Amino acid sequence: MDFAEKYTSEQQAFRVAVRAWLWENMPKNIDIPQEGSPLDTATQERIKAFRRKLGDQGWLAPSWPREYGGGGLSPAMEAIIQDELRQLKVPSMGDSHRWIPAMMVWGTEEQKRRFVPPALRGEIITWQAFNEPNAGSDLASVRTQAVAEGSNYRITGEKAFITGRFDPDYLWLLAVTNPQRPPRLNLGVFMVDARLSGILIKTQRLLMGSERRVYLDNVLVQADSLVGSLYQGWEIAQTILEQERGGFGFRVTEEGTIESILDYLKEERNR
Ligand SMILES: Cc1cc2nc3c(=O)[nH]c(=O)nc-3n(C[C@H](O)[C@H](O)[C@H](O)COP(=O)(O)OP(=O)(O)OC[C@H]3O[C@@H](n4cnc5c(N)ncnc54)[C@H](O)[C@@H]3O)c2cc1C
Numbered sequence: 001m002d003f004a005e006k007y008t009s010e011q012q013a014f015r016v017a018v019r020a021w022l023w024e025n026m027p028k029n030i031d032i033p034q035e036g037s038p039l040d041t042a043t044q045e046r047i048k049a050f051r052r053k054l055g056d057q058g059w060l061a062p063s064w065p066r067e068y069g070g071g072g073l074s075p076a077m078e079a080i081i082q083d084e085l086r087q088l089k090v091p092s093m094g095d096s097h098r099w100i101p102a103m104m105v106w107g108t109e110e111q112k113r114r115f116v117p118p119a120l121r122g123e124i125i126t127w128q129a130f131n132e133p134n135a136g137s138d139l140a141s142v143r144t145q146a147v148a149e150g151s152n153y154r155i156t157g158e159k160a161f162i163t164g165r166f167d168p169d170y171l172w173l174l175a176v177t178n179p180q181r182p183p184r185l186n187l188g189v190f191m192v193d194a195r196l197s198g199i200l201i202k203t204q205r206l207l208m209g210s211e212r213r214v215y216l217d218n219v220l221v222q223a224d225s226l227v228g229s230l231y232q233g234w235e236i237a238q239t240i241l242e243q244e245r246g247g248f249g250f251r252v253t254e255e256g257t258i259e260s261i262l263d264y265l266k267e268e269r270n271r
Pocket of ligand 1: 127128129130131135136137138160161162163164211
């Protein structure tokens with residue numbers, strides 16, 4: 001069976017243009033610690049500047065609609081961009097995009113317009129802050145609490161094993177909105193400004209690498225930070241886990257997995 005990918009001449013020309021643009025604009029000689037520690041400010045700025053350039057022309061989210069900050073391109077063109085990013089070993093852009101499809105499903109139009117275009121244009125960094133020291137696979141055990149104060153909320157709790165090499169602008173956060181309700185029916189999701197007073201971020205050293213720990217102490221968040229309704233957090237989390245575990249979105253970070261399998265098979269055949 002022939003597994004070779006077939007491209008039209010238009011797609012091939014696009015690939016050449018993408019490669020040239022990436023080569024000219026990508027940050028070079030970047031030192032990224034293997035163990036996952038946060039990047040220093042200068043490195044963050046260089047990669048973020050490149051991210052914004054990519055985002056400006058819609059190449060961070062090539063097949064998303066232009067009105068939301070995407071490139072409006074076909075999936076084939078997106079595959080070409082991702083392929084070139086991977087082949088040139090462009091460093092990870094450091095953002096979690098997994099919340100975006102969930103925001104498109106559950107957010108208000110105002111929230112979609114406020115958060116999605118800047119994210120897809122590469123202007124903001126968001127961390128997914130679901131996991132807690134005692135709530136990993138079992139997110140129904142989340143203890144972080146959001147207590148209503150007028151129409152706003154006060155959030156207190158702790159998030160652990162959070163991925164983030166770049167300083168965050170927002171935390172996409174799961175919290176208990178009413179401890180009297182049964183598990184799963186007591187959760188809400190908030191888009192929290194990561195610079196709010198009461199938020200402390202520390203690096204959590206692991207045997208292999210490091211992740212972040214986020215402490216929230218009575219953090220006052222505005223009413224419009226709540227996404228979906230007060231008790232819809234479980235459903236919203238499921239929308240994300242469907243994406244996260246569903247095989248979508250890992251293309252750029254596969255780092256040649258498919259190619260290495262193909263190489264291995266070819267070598268075996270020629271043996
Ligand atoms: C490198 C890394 C990056 C991460 N980044 C993020 C991030 O950015 N944001 C975020 O929110 N989280 C993040 N996490 C956390 C990740 O989501 C959790 O590690 C994951 O949900 C598993 O939780 P746990 O490690 O506590 O394992 P546990 O939940 O303790 O699970 C351990 C084992 O027990 C099994 N198990 C657990 N509960 C049950 C059950 N009820 N029935 C049967 N089997 C069960 C599991 O399948 C697993 O095999 C990250 C984790 C890692 C390692």
